[in-house]
Amino acid sequence: MFKSWMVIAAISFFVALGSFFITPRDVKWFAKLSRPRWLVFEAFIPFIWTFIFVCGAVSANLVWQKQPNSLITWLLMGLYLLLEIITVTYIPLMLRFRSLRIGEIIGSVGVILGILLTIAVLQTSVLAALLLIPYLVWSPVGTYTTEELIQLNPQDA
Template structure:
């Protein structure tokens, strides 16, 4: 039997990696947007999200280990998967529709789902909930940054 940590890690990797294939090739629109002066950490964003996805996968593994195969655990695994899918669709959908507002909506939905997932996981494993905190911190930063981009580029909202 394949270990659960390997399956969770592989699904996390495949969903994150799969987003590269659905990203529109033309990113000139996004590249030409005016950015806030304080956005000096933009080159670190892929690394930040990698750490967040690893923490999320570790959180999912801890939850799975507490009660493997139960209906509620499967529901939580679905929520982890949905949260990752929502997160990785931010760029492809925003680029496809050339709409910063879509990015802001996706980010807001991710924040809400992240909070709900963390609250659901907390009674099962405090460590698993703690591993979701990087998402809870960073996702609002990304959504706020998108709002700032809208303010600086109103014609692209």
């Protein structure tokens, strides 16, 4: 029998693989965009998101452990999954459509869903909710950065 953390980790991993659906041509477009001068941490973004996804998976596992197989827990697992899918689609969709505005919209939806998930999870586990704080802090930074990119590259909005 699989442990809940194994299933959650596997699902998180396979969903995260969706971020690899980008082509070199898409990356070239993004690489040519002007960036804000304060964006000096870009090389660390994959590590930051990895940490955030691990925190999210641990949070989901804590929620599952509190009330396994209950309807509320299944609904929360669905919200966790939806949040990860939305987050992972940010890069591939923005690059595929060459539209920073799409990235901004996806990022904004992720921020709102992250807030709603945290509030919902708080009723089940304070620790699980605290583990979502890295997402709540970083996701708006990414969305704000996308807005800054739009201001610097209006032709690519």
